[in-house]
Structure formats: C-alpha cells, structure tokens
Amino acid sequence: MHSLERGEHSVKVPLFSSVSGAKRGDVGGSPELQADAIPAARVLIVDDNADMRQYLTHILSKYVQVEAVADGASALAAIQTQPPDLILSDVMMPRLDGFGLLQTLRTNPRTREIPVILLSARAGEEAIAEGLDAGADDYLIKPFSAQELISRVNAHLQISLLRGEALHAARTALRRKDELLSVVSHELNAPLVSILGWTRLLRANPPNPTLLSTALGTIERSATMQAKLVQDLLDVSRITAGKLRLHLQPTELNAVIEGAIATVTQLAAEADIHLAWTETETTTAVVMGDRERLQQVICNLLTNAIKFTPPGGRVDIHLLLVSGSLSLIEDEQAMTKDKGRMTNDRYAEIRVIDTGVGIAADFLPHVFEQFQQAEGTHSAKGLGLGLAIAHHIVELHSGTIQAQSAGEGQGATFIIKLPLLESNH
Structure with a gap:
C-alpha cells in the first residue's frame, strides 16, 4: 500500500496493476510492492483546465x-500515437468535447474497448445517464476525492485487464477451433481418398485376387482410421464436458496389455517394427480399472510409438510390480497435474519404450x-489426441503418466503407474 498525500488528507490506495498482465500482490495483505517492479498502466487525462490536469x-x-x-482533438492525436489503457476526460472542452471524443472512440475498432471515465461538474441522475448512454464506462462528479478517483481508475483498469484476457482467450479458442477443423478435414479426407480411389479402380477393372486383397486391406485400414479419429473426437468431447465415465472392476493388466498388442500387431508388422512384450513379474497385476479404457491407453501409446519409429526399429513394453509408496513426481518431464493420489504401497508400472525419433526438450x-503437434517428433502425425486421452484416462484411474526422452533421435519412454488392488500385496 502507498499513501497519497492531498493537503492534510492521507488516502491509502492499492498499487495499480499493469493491464499488460503484471501480477498483483496477494489479496489478503501482501508485502508492499515497489512502483518500478511492474510496468505501469497508461492513463490519458483530457481537460482544458490546466489546474485540473496538474491535480x-x-x-x-x-x-x-x-x-x-x-482537448478532445489533442487526445485523438495522442491516442493515434499510442492508445492508453484508460481515459479520464472532461465533458465541456473547446474544439472537441468529451461526448465528441467518446463518439469517435466508440466508432473506431482500434479504440472502442478503451475505458473512459467522464469528469463533469454536472450532477444528478440525468447528467450521469447522459454520460453513460454516450458510451462512458463511468462518470465522476466534480469535485471528487483522491480516494474516489483512485478507486474508480483502479477498478476500471482491472476490468480492462480481465476483459483483455477474456478477449485473448476467446480469440485463441477460435484460432484453435479453426486449426482443428482444418486438420480434422485433412485427417478425414485422406482415408476417404484412398477408399474412393480403390473403389473406382475395382469398378473399372475386373479384380484379380491379388488386387482385390490389396484393395480390401487398404479400404479396411482407411475406414478403421476414420472410425478411430471419430472415436477420439467423441472422447475429447466427453473429457471436455466431464462426462467420460469408467466402468471399474478388478482388471488384470497382463490381459489388457496382451489385448492391446493384438490390436496393433498388424500395424507394427506393416511398419517393419519389432514389438516385444516382457512380463518381469510372475504375479498377475490386478488394478481396479476399466479394461476397455486401459486397453485404449496402451493402444494409444503403442500406436504412437510405432508411428514415430523408423522401419527396422523396436518398441518394447514392460510390466512390473513396484514396492514402496509412490513418491510425488517432481521431474519436469512428469505430465500429470494431479500428482500423488496413489497411496498404495505397491503399484504396477507399465513402460512403452521405442527407438524412434524422440521428443525435443522444448516440446516434452x-x-x-x-491438439499439440511437433514437427518430426511424437504427436506430429494426426491430431495429437491419443496421448491427451491416455493422460486423462490414467488420471481417472488415480494413476500417473509421464514421458521421457533424451532428445530428438534418441527414442522415447512412456511410463504409466497404477495403484494395485490390495489382493496383489
């Protein structure tokens, strides 16, 4: 807090926060902030009275x-050079008065969002209503106290900051939506082109067994790709709405992993990727989980690894049981935000390790x-939904998931940790 002296009257006022996004102090009484610690907001004062401008x-x-x-004309020139964060304007002025200034500002897309507080000696509800109807954000009646001025200015700067943040968030959301629609269109169109191409080829030529087998295989894979994309988009919609539900029951992870491997075996063979499954424990790992969703997680990780591993590469999957309480993941590579929910003293650890293109440190x-994609690394192909969905499903199982990579060209490791049922102890 800073004291503002006005004659014998001392007013306690909060330090203004910059509308450019500077952090404010804690609400509940924080140590005093230095005025030069954050960039100050810009306020334009418009008044033909020199004493009032000075005050x-x-x-x-x-x-x-x-x-x-x-005056208003000089204000427009100053605004053209550098728009302020807030304007304090008198009403009665030569050349261009406060109402004329307001009208000009509100009709210009570049300046229409700048908050304006009108200052006037005209009191009464009619004068205030006239000012607000003209487009002012607030109306201060002269004379006013320093405390009232500071409170009003501070409030409108904060409102402007929040409005700017909301506008930025909305624009970001619209941009991401446009990007998503563009990528979705491409992802849906690619398999459709393949399906239509092979269908026309078969229709135009008497199919021989080899051609027919190739065509049907391609059509089936393309249709499967489309179905998977649609399912991923539906899952993201459910996750965003908080409507993704699990059907929990005792589930053997060994069987889950074997089912996932069976699903991606053909994909691995076509990509010339060696897929290796290692059970390092003789005891079956049982968790309280949704078997279908857990298998979806493993499939997503395996599919991702296969996509980003060059032909001749290798993808290994390991399952082991770990004793000891699961410590909080402090590693910067840990992706789970809700950490440390597993209180069991034993947990299952699933590792998917590939020899692929790796993950750049800045993208990890x-x-x-x-919808995150990185050129040439994991999640570069497709919409990047599989890993996001896997992350959310693991969290719903009170587990954690993290990614590790030594860098581009160094492969990647994805680690899932899930609490075991008591019967496994």
Missing part, C-alpha cells in the same frame, strides 16, 4: 504513466496436451 497528474503519476492534453512438457 489529476499529481494524484495518479505515482502509480501509472500519465499523459495530459487540453506439452506432449500430453490436446
């Missing part, structure tokens, strides 16, 4: 950057985010 500048300049001009923290 307002004296009050506000300790907390914000202040520029003062004598984002590998489980929806």
Whole structure:
C-alpha cells in the first residue's frame, strides 16, 4: 500500500496493476510492492483546465504513466500515437468535447474497448445517464476525492485487464477451433481418398485376387482410421464436458496389455517394427480399472510409438510390480497435474519404450496436451489426441503418466503407474 498525500488528507490506495498482465500482490495483505517492479498502466487525462490536469497528474503519476492534453482533438492525436489503457476526460472542452471524443472512440475498432471515465461538474441522475448512454464506462462528479478517483481508475483498469484476457482467450479458442477443423478435414479426407480411389479402380477393372486383397486391406485400414479419429473426437468431447465415465472392476493388466498388442500387431508388422512384450513379474497385476479404457491407453501409446519409429526399429513394453509408496513426481518431464493420489504401497508400472525419433526438450512438457503437434517428433502425425486421452484416462484411474526422452533421435519412454488392488500385496 502507498499513501497519497492531498493537503492534510492521507488516502491509502492499492498499487495499480499493469493491464499488460503484471501480477498483483496477494489479496489478503501482501508485502508492499515497489512502483518500478511492474510496468505501469497508461492513463490519458483530457481537460482544458490546466489546474485540473496538474491535480489529476499529481494524484495518479505515482502509480501509472500519465499523459495530459487540453482537448478532445489533442487526445485523438495522442491516442493515434499510442492508445492508453484508460481515459479520464472532461465533458465541456473547446474544439472537441468529451461526448465528441467518446463518439469517435466508440466508432473506431482500434479504440472502442478503451475505458473512459467522464469528469463533469454536472450532477444528478440525468447528467450521469447522459454520460453513460454516450458510451462512458463511468462518470465522476466534480469535485471528487483522491480516494474516489483512485478507486474508480483502479477498478476500471482491472476490468480492462480481465476483459483483455477474456478477449485473448476467446480469440485463441477460435484460432484453435479453426486449426482443428482444418486438420480434422485433412485427417478425414485422406482415408476417404484412398477408399474412393480403390473403389473406382475395382469398378473399372475386373479384380484379380491379388488386387482385390490389396484393395480390401487398404479400404479396411482407411475406414478403421476414420472410425478411430471419430472415436477420439467423441472422447475429447466427453473429457471436455466431464462426462467420460469408467466402468471399474478388478482388471488384470497382463490381459489388457496382451489385448492391446493384438490390436496393433498388424500395424507394427506393416511398419517393419519389432514389438516385444516382457512380463518381469510372475504375479498377475490386478488394478481396479476399466479394461476397455486401459486397453485404449496402451493402444494409444503403442500406436504412437510405432508411428514415430523408423522401419527396422523396436518398441518394447514392460510390466512390473513396484514396492514402496509412490513418491510425488517432481521431474519436469512428469505430465500429470494431479500428482500423488496413489497411496498404495505397491503399484504396477507399465513402460512403452521405442527407438524412434524422440521428443525435443522444448516440446516434452506439452506432449500430453490436446491438439499439440511437433514437427518430426511424437504427436506430429494426426491430431495429437491419443496421448491427451491416455493422460486423462490414467488420471481417472488415480494413476500417473509421464514421458521421457533424451532428445530428438534418441527414442522415447512412456511410463504409466497404477495403484494395485490390495489382493496383489
């Protein structure tokens, strides 16, 4: 807090927060912030009275950057050079008055969102309503106290900051939606082109057994790709809405992994990838889980590994039982936000290790985010939904998932940890 002196009157005021996104102090009474620790917001004062301009500048300049001009026309010139974060404007001025300034600002897309507080000696509900109807964000009646001025300015700067953040978030969401639609269109179109191409070829030529087998295999794979994409999009929709439900029951991870391997075996063979499954424990690992969803997680990890491993490469999957309480994952490569929920003293650990293209260090923290793609590395092909879905499903099982990689060209390891049922202890 800073004290603002006005004659014998001392007003306690909060330090203004920059509308550019600077952090504020804790609400509940934080240590005093230094005025130069954050960039100050910019306030434009518009008043033809030199004494009033000086008074307002004296009050506000300790907390914000202040520029003062004598009329609306000068204000427009200053705004054209550098738009302020807030405008304090008198109503009655020569050349261009406060209402004229407001009208000009509100009709310009570049300036229509700048908050404007009108200052006027005209009191009464009618005057206030006239100012607000003209497009002002607030109306201060002269004379006003320093405390009232500071409170109003601070409030509108904060509102402007929040509005700017909301607008940025909305624009980001729209941009991501456009990007998603573009990629989805491509992902749906590619297998359709393949299906239509082979269908037309078969229709135009009497199919021999070899051609027919190749065509049917390609059509089946393309249709499967489309079905998988649609299912992933539905899962993301359920996750976003918080409607993804699990059917929990005692589930053997050994059987889950074997089912996932059976699903991707043909894909691995076609990609010339050696798929190796190692059970390092003689005891069956049983968790309380949704078998179908857990198999989906393993399939997603295996499919991702196969996609990003060059022909002749290798993908290994290991299952082991680990004793001792699961410690919180502090590694920067850990992706799970809700950590440390497993309290069991034993847990199952599933590792999917590939010899593929690896993951760049700067992309590693984002590998489980929806629609994230990195050129030439994991999640570069497709929408990048599989890993995001896997991450969420593992969290719903009170487990953790993390990605590790020594860098590009060094392969990658994905580690899942799930709490075992008591019967496994």
